[in-house]
Amino acid sequence: MALEWEQVNVDAADPVALGRWWAEALGWVVVNDAAEEYEIRPAQDRLPGLLFAPVPEGKTVKNRLHSDFRPDDQEAEVARLLGLGARHADVGQGDGVTWVVLADPEGNEFCVLSSRRP
Structure with a gap:
């Protein structure tokens, strides 16, 4: 199967x-x-x-499943997504993490990971 x-x-x-x-x-x-x-x-x-x-019904709590995206340039990608209507989200990630948590226009969280270094 x-x-x-x-x-x-x-x-x-x-x-x-x-x-x-x-x-x-x-x-x-x-x-x-x-x-x-x-x-x-x-x-x-x-x-x-x-x-x-x-x-x-609307979204009420943090998603139990979310997507992670690895861009070439994290800063540029976060700015682009914010420009499209995403917003920063706090899911308890704390300070000093290497990823940025965003939410889409309906509040679904996703992460923009740090850029890969050669």
Whole structure:
């Protein structure tokens, strides 16, 4: 038996708006733009994707699962994401960590790791 990772599902108050935000943030393509299932992927035929689905309740606590992203330039990437509408988030990371915790427009946390050094 084999499993293929198809997608990660993201609950959203506004799946289309949040999906569009993540598509721009990641440079991914939209493969389904329905309000009930808005899906983006790295490329049309490349998995896994992110599927945004509507839920009536809002986010209330820290995510138990989050994504980490490793940029070429952490400072520039954090500035770009903040410019798109992300905001800084405090999940108890403390001072002196090498990553930056941000939240998307609906409050889902993610980390921008330090840049890789050669």
